[in-house]
Amino acid sequence: MDEAAPHALAIAFLNAEGAFDDPVAAARWWAAARESAPHLFLSEPGSPKPRFDAGLAAEMRALHGAARAAAAADAPQSAAAALGAGLSRGSLRLAGTPLSLMFSASDGPGAVLFPLALSVATLLAAGKRLRRCAAQTCAAYFWDATKNGSRRWCRLSCMERARAPRRRLQR
Numbered sequence: 001m002d003e004a005a006p007h008a009l010a011i012a013f014l015n016a017e018g019a020f021d022d023p024v025a026a027a028r029w030w031a032a033a034r035e036s037a038p039h040l041f042l043s044e045p046g047s048p049k050p051r052f053d054a055g056l057a058a059e060m061r062a063l064h065g066a067a068r069a070a071a072a073a074d075a076p077q078s079a080a081a082a083l084g085a086g087l088s089r090g091s092l093r094l095a096g097t098p099l100s101l102m103f104s105a106s107d108g109p110g111a112v113l114f115p116l117a118l119s120v121a122t123l124l125a126a127g128k129r130l131r132r133c134a135a136q137t138c139a140a141y142f143w144d145a146t147k148n149g150s151r152r153w154c155r156l157s158c159m160e161r162a163r164a165p166r167r168r169l170q171r
């Protein structure tokens, strides 16, 4: 997760293909995500905690699929509905001094699904700078933070691979 943008978590989730195949992998992904964006995971005291089992991993997989479908140009209505269902797994409140945004999950799995759904919904609502990597062999999304919105590849290696054949032709 090297994107310092506010949407880093949502982008990482969109790109986390295969990260939720089993509960151990899902728990590991979640721990790393929390570390990278601690401000997004302030839960109210007493809010339920997640237990990583096959059920939660399956719910994360489904939400991941819905997030990718919702990010596509022709997003199906069902994807938005699935994300909306994730949003209903918790609620937000302003609390503390200084004030911060805290969430309360409706149940253990909600402690994972709610913040993920919220970050993806925020990303999709912010819209315009979400891009798909131009490399044919890459399915990654990224946030284009360049001034003129001209970034085309998710990472340097994708750009280099795309440009290498052209450079050889010029020689």
Ligand SMILES: [Zn+2]
Pocket: 133, 134, 135, 138, 139, 140, 153, 154, 155, 158
């Ligand atoms: Zn790429």
